[in-house]
Amino acid sequence: MSSAQYDVLGIGNAIFDVLVRTEDDFLVRHGMAKGGMALIDEARAAAIYADMGMATEISGGSAANTIVGLASFGARAVYVGKVKDDQIGKLYSHDIRAAGVTFDTRPASDGPATGCSYILVTPDGERTMNTYLGAAQDLGPADIDEAQIAAAAITYLEGYLWDPPQAKEAFLKASKIAHGAGRKVALTLSDSFCVDRYRGEFIELMRSRTVDLIFANESELHSLYQTSDFDTALKQLALDVPLGVVTRSEKGCAVVEENNITLVPAAKIDTLVDTTGAGDLFAAGFLFGLVRNAGYENAGRLAALAAAEVIQHIGARPQVSLKELAQQHGLPV
Amino acid sequence: MSSAQYDVLGIGNAIFDVLVRTEDDFLVRHGMAKGGMALIDEARAAAIYADMGMATEISGGSAANTIVGLASFGARAVYVGKVKDDQIGKLYSHDIRAAGVTFDTRPASDGPATGCSYILVTPDGERTMNTYLGAAQDLGPADIDEAQIAAAAITYLEGYLWDPPQAKEAFLKASKIAHGAGRKVALTLSDSFCVDRYRGEFIELMRSRTVDLIFANESELHSLYQTSDFDTALKQLALDVPLGVVTRSEKGCAVVEENNITLVPAAKIDTLVDTTGAGDLFAAGFLFGLVRNAGYENAGRLAALAAAEVIQHIGARPQVSLKELAQQHGLPV
DSSP states (O other): OTTSSEEEEEEOOOOEEEEEEOOHHHHHHTTOOTTOEEEOOHHHHHHHHHHOOSOEEEEOOHHHHHHHHHHHHTOOEEEEOOOBSSHHHHHHHHHHHHTTOEEOOOOBSSSSOOOEEEEEEOTTSOEEEEEEOGGGGGOOGGGOOHHHHHTEEEEEEEGGGGSSTTHHHHHHHHHHHHHHTTOEEEEEOOOHHHHHHHHHHHHHHHHTTSOSEEEEEHHHHHHHHTOSOHHHHHHHHHHHOSEEEEEOGGGOEEEEETTEEEEEOOOOOSOOOOOTTHHHHHHHHHHHHHHTTOHHHHHHHHHHHHHHHHTTSSSSSOSSOHHHHHHHTTOOO | OTTSSEEEEEEOOOOEEEEEEOOHHHHHHTTOOTTOEEEOOHHHHHHHHHHOOSOEEEEOOHHHHHHHHHHHHTOOEEEEOOOBSSHHHHHHHHHHHHTTOEEOOOOBSSSSOOOEEEEEEOTTSOEEEEEEOGGGGGOOGGGOOHHHHHTEEEEEEEGGGGSSTTHHHHHHHHHHHHHHTTOEEEEEOOOHHHHHHHHHHHHHHHHTTSOSEEEEEHHHHHHHHTOSOHHHHHHHHHHHOSEEEEEOGGGOEEEEETTEEEEEOOOOOSOOOOOTTHHHHHHHHHHHHHHTTOHHHHHHHHHHHHHHHHTTSSSSSOSSOHHHHHHHTTOOO
């Protein structure tokens, strides 16, 4: 895949993260499902924010975090996502470009504000997200640049794109262009609640070969096939998609390709601070390994390393060069 | 001082911090004086920001950080500072209120955007600030609420207020009201470059008893009296102001009152991450000790503890309850 101008192009909901440390009772008081991502409207956003403590703001968005991680490894990365041209949208655009990512999506000049997510981080390091999509709702097929998609070895999409109405069309358009150019398409299932909303459509995306690679965590996989048995779900995944990568937190990950399973252990950490971005950065490392033809074992190790970095601090984007980190760990970059 | 409705009221430039880790060569390339605070205009702000890496945003502002620290100790605290009613101003207002601080200053509805500071944190943990004052420039005497000032045991002012044109008048008005109500007025010298700009006026503020308590670090004190000899400067400070508190980083602090000097050691830290807010949180702890009549020794220890907390993470506001931290260290709260 080295002939492509870009290694990975990611499409997702552009979301500014508003992070706050809180106790579990805040989640209970507001009826939040711990560990999940709930979509909220403006009124609920205001109610949650009014009750939240002092926050730290960092650019986020699932696919955007993955793309920033790829750039940090040294990959040539592109992001497609919609902000508004407001103050927060400008912070967001700055950050993703400062990370070395190509970001050309036209910001909205009217309509809702740049999307944001109120992320509650409990003492156990778990994050619970409440996302107001805002301008991200307006991402549509017109934002997909055919030449850019065709120029990327892998187009990476987040399942969360199934929430805003037009993004699904953008997703399908991008997949068609990518495949037409002989490229690959990857999808992360994003969240078990998201899988619950779009189970049938996600399975159809795999079986119709609209996507070639699936990233899922254990609970997303269980939700997808509505089974509590891991092996059953994994076997079904192997039947449905050419390549599946399933993360299992501290138990590492499983890479399934037809009848072959590669197991890779998780990377060691000192202290779990904030799980926000764990899956996103895992995907970054794995995709980087893929585009560098490093093999599944090394791709899994790069993925585990990136995930371990991001969960040891607040925020979903790497605070060190992942390229240097990988070199320190003797991994190929 | 326990009869007051509020313990401390702080007046300062309301500034949103945009923090980024960087190497020293960034400072050199942009001609920045390491460790200082430089005022920048919109054009320079844009040029610096365009070259900066991915940032983390956290509400800041020197006196505001101090006031948030006081609230974290459990004090009844008020803040007076000017933001615009834009997106960043709303984040700022939320954060200070979420910290338990009373904040009633009317935001500007037109004029420049909410002020922000581009803070470069180098690998040694030192911070270099580039501040665009924005709406903070419009803080004026009309923003001083006589009843609120009169109700606070201590009014705390930052030297940085000497930069915007009308804030100085607000400062003098507040001091007059406070003294008229039998209250005390404290001033932090803010920054050695700031002292250099307003040396004569700051000395006059002390000698005219417009302020009763001065916070300074070593370099500010040396700049104030234009001497490199610490003891000479300290003796002069004792002559000029009823109470002087001088911080000396890892050497602790000296509290001078007439002929008495109390020395208090610094608190131990594991890792210096970011010095932003060290002086602000030191002042918070000391003022808290004062309003609780804990004595200078304990006030100095509370101050050292709060400063130690804030320099071990990114951002100038405490990430844990300072009240609980003080209790864990057996200090009076």
